[in-house]
Amino acid sequence: MPDNPNAEIVAIGTELLLGEITDTNSVYLARKLRDIGVNIFFMTTVGDNLGRIGEAISRALDRAEVVIATGGLGPTVDDMTRQAVADVFGRPLEFHQYLYDNIAERFQGFGVPMTANNRQQAFLPECAKLIENPVGTAPAFIVEAERGVVICLPGVPREMKYLMTESVVPYLLQRYELGVILARTLRTAGIGESSLDDKIGGDILSETNPSVGLAAHHGCVDVRITAKADNRGAALAMLDEMQLRLRERIGDEVFGVDDATLEDVVWDLLERNNLRVHVTEAGLPGVISGAWSAETDRLRTSVYESPKAVFDQYDIEASGKSLTGIAADIAASIRQREDVDASIVVLSYPDLAENADVEQGSAVAISTAAQSRFRGYGFGNRSNLAREWISRWGLASLWRMLKEEHA
Numbered sequence: 001m002p003d004n005p006n007a008e009i010v011a012i013g014t015e016l017l018l019g020e021i022t023d024t025n026s027v028y029l030a031r032k033l034r035d036i037g038v039n040i041f042f043m044t045t046v047g048d049n050l051g052r053i054g055e056a057i058s059r060a061l062d063r064a065e066v067v068i069a070t071g072g073l074g075p076t077v078d079d080m081t082r083q084a085v086a087d088v089f090g091r092p093l094e095f096h097q098y099l100y101d102n103i104a105e106r107f108q109g110f111g112v113p114m115t116a117n118n119r120q121q122a123f124l125p126e127c128a129k130l131i132e133n134p135v136g137t138a139p140a141f142i143v144e145a146e147r148g149v150v151i152c153l154p155g156v157p158r159e160m161k162y163l164m165t166e167s168v169v170p171y172l173l174q175r176y177e178l179g180v181i182l183a184r185t186l187r188t189a190g191i192g193e194s195s196l197d198d199k200i201g202g203d204i205l206s207e208t209n210p211s212v213g214l215a216a217h218h219g220c221v222d223v224r225i226t227a228k229a230d231n232r233g234a235a236l237a238m239l240d241e242m243q244l245r246l247r248e249r250i251g252d253e254v255f256g257v258d259d260a261t262l263e264d265v266v267w268d269l270l271e272r273n274n275l276r277v278h279v280t281e282a283g284l285p286g287v288i289s290g291a292w293s294a295e296t297d298r299l300r301t302s303v304y305e306s307p308k309a310v311f312d313q314y315d316i317e318a319s320g321k322s323l324t325g326i327a328a329d330i331a332a333s334i335r336q337r338e339d340v341d342a343s344i345v346v347l348s349y350p351d352l353a354e355n356a357d358v359e360q361g362s363a364v365a366i367s368t369a370a371q372s373r374f375r376g377y378g379f380g381n382r383s384n385l386a387r388e389w390i391s392r393w394g395l396a397s398l399w400r401m402l403k404e405e406h407a
Helices: 024-035 050-063 081-089 097-110 116-122 157-175 193-200 232-253 262-272 307-314 323-338 384-406
Strands: 006-012 039-046 066-070 093-095 123-125 129-131 140-145 148-153 180-189 211-217 220-229 254-257 277-282 299-304 342-348 362-368 372-377
Touching (some): 024 066, 024 157, 024 180, 039 050, 050 066, 081 093, 081 148, 180 232, 193 211, 193 220, 220 232, 262 384, 277 307, 277 323, 299 307, 307 323, 362 384, 372 384
Parallel strands (some): 006 039, 006 066, 277 299
Antiparallel strands (some): 129 140, 140 148, 180 220, 180 254, 362 372
16 A cells, blocks of 8 residues: 655634634545545644744654645735745745736736736745736745645635645655545444444454444534555555444434434434324424425424423423423424424523523423424524534434434
8 A cells, every 4th residue: 555645734813813704614624635645633723923933834744744734825915825835945936027017917907007016926935837817916936845735825724725626736646656545434423422432343343444433413423434555456455344244233313414403304204104293382483493405294383482382382381390391291282283293392481501500491291192202402593502412312313313214
């Protein structure tokens, strides 16, 4: 198998450190590098400071053969990447008239006057390889040296993605004898990360190629398989084999692969088995019903401003019962009255924060002919977590219950 190079991504921009924008560039680059077999062990974010940019790139070169930097190639005083790279390699910046004329032509095409500071975009470190940028004004470049390779791309996502796909990936494929790294994700619901870890077992989780890792989300856990091989066919075969082994142990927990969503999987289950569901939401409109586009014969909804309105509607005496107990009673009552296959009830009181001092601020209950499931939460509908947790747990539980009864 080829000895694939290691790479490090350096994201440049003070706005990233201040949280003003999210660094989606590094995620995109990591996936593109993974797909062509380049190893990623570190990502670095650094602000617009000449010394610190140079230090970040230099440290990255100590750890990796390839460094990909994004950002800092514009015309303003805080665009320092060119100078920082030149300093790291001990090379001067060189002016390129061709680049300057090309930039001026693009501004003319935009019908916008070019300011003097755009001249700095025509400077590149000595002996740098130009990466033509037909979708923007900032030229990208590659510097090759004994220490390693530094590839500098614009921070504008549209430009970065275009240049990465059209120029950088072909360059890396040509320069290095690359294998392939492919990944596949098995998506699970209704089981916690620790329980899933236990069911998979240490023997599988300790393997290195293919490797298996877990990533927990609200109400769902992803099981990612990563395989490295000489070619795509061999990597796919490794993924297929590991997926079969995992399905033998956790197949009942898996609702889909890669881009599958609970929303689509549950809806397919309803249609395939000709099932009907009624959703009642009090205090959190659309938390479950919003998973699907519109009400149909298969989906009925009732929305209330508060749980009290539901109590009045169904003549429920709330005193002495927990919110989950009330939700379970209402779910069973609605299922029988509406003659549906499943009834979901969400009740949520307002609170001021996620740690509000109430025993139960929200509850969700699901009733089918065979079983009932319910869960309560301390936070109410003003919490940022209410929609995430309730929608994930509710859909996951509905999927498991319907699957068990109608598979």
